[in-house]
Amino acid sequence: MASVLMSKSIQIAGGGIAGLTAAIQLKKYGFDPIVFEKELQIGGSRHGDYEGLENWIFSQHAPVFMKDSGFNFKAITTHPIHRFLVHTQNYQPLLIQSNNPFFYMVKRGSNIDDLDNQLYRQCVDQDVQFKLGEKAPKNCHIHATGTQKAAAYIQGINFSTGLKDQIHLLLGHKYAPKGYAYLIIIGGQGTLAAAFKKPKFFNIDYLKNTQKYFNAKGIQIRNGKQFASRGSFSLPFLAWKPPFEIGEAGGFQDYLFGFGIRMSMMSGRAAALSVIGEKTEARTILIQLNQKRKISFINRILYERLNDYQMGVLAKKLYESSNPLSILSSAYDWNFKNMLRWINMSHRYEIRPT
16 A cells, blocks of 8 residues: 555445545546455445435535535535425324525435436546446555445335425334435436434335335325335444545445435545545544544434434424524534533444344
8 A cells, every 4th residue: 555656546346426526536646446346336335315415413504515525516406305205103294394495315326317427427528537337446545335235224115206396204103213204306317215223123124115105195106116125224443544444435425314325425535535645634534534534423313212203303403493504503513412421322333123
């Protein structure tokens, strides 16, 4: 690894958004990154499902964030979301709305309007080299290969519909234990999914329960294509040294609701800065990332303790607020109270199965 700065050729294992960010940043500084991706297409492991680029964990707005990460936000297909309905077990559906977007909805996958493909195309335009369908060498400088653990699951359906655009969040252990279910319809394309904590006895079809719930609300889902994925709640604090572990491989994600795009991209940028010798700037990013990771980990532990009624009370608080985005942002503040919580809870490096 000592010859990295001499050779200028940097090998990256994994073509996810963390690896793509590291690659385009390195190219910007005159290096020659080579991205190895085992799939035949970038985004090939995703299913065209919708995912949110959140706008509350970090203060920087999404367009500026993308620019700093090395990408043109205007060349990415996004849908700003200012309002959504929250369904709980103790209230009628609650409309949560904000003047500023809660998040920007993007599709994940290899199609022309998917985030992964669009970031890949921007990398190609900058002459980043890709080795698709190839296993990465063991001595790569940066590892962005995703998680190998599974403590959380997503089961979903992608479908076409004539219904108008709408976003729904469904809370309740019947539909997603210690997680959440959601329904997203944008431009005639929809995603219905249940994101839940791995139960001890995995014999309940949470996706089917979720589909039945929305069917009863008059939202029929027909001829959809099912998909599934998994995630981890492991919180590693690995030594920051070559080979740099970024994205889910390094545990860079939001542990509360799984919003991982920003943290993955920031970790990719930090790795690139470390490679080129800009260690002070890389450290600044890592400090911010680790604070947010710790807080989201605390939030996850607290969230897992809630019953259905308590989740409804939290949703009602957002509904009654004139600025619900600020409430969400305050949940990620690194303050004295959260520092004490971290000291008391930091031994729980893997949130236990239900």
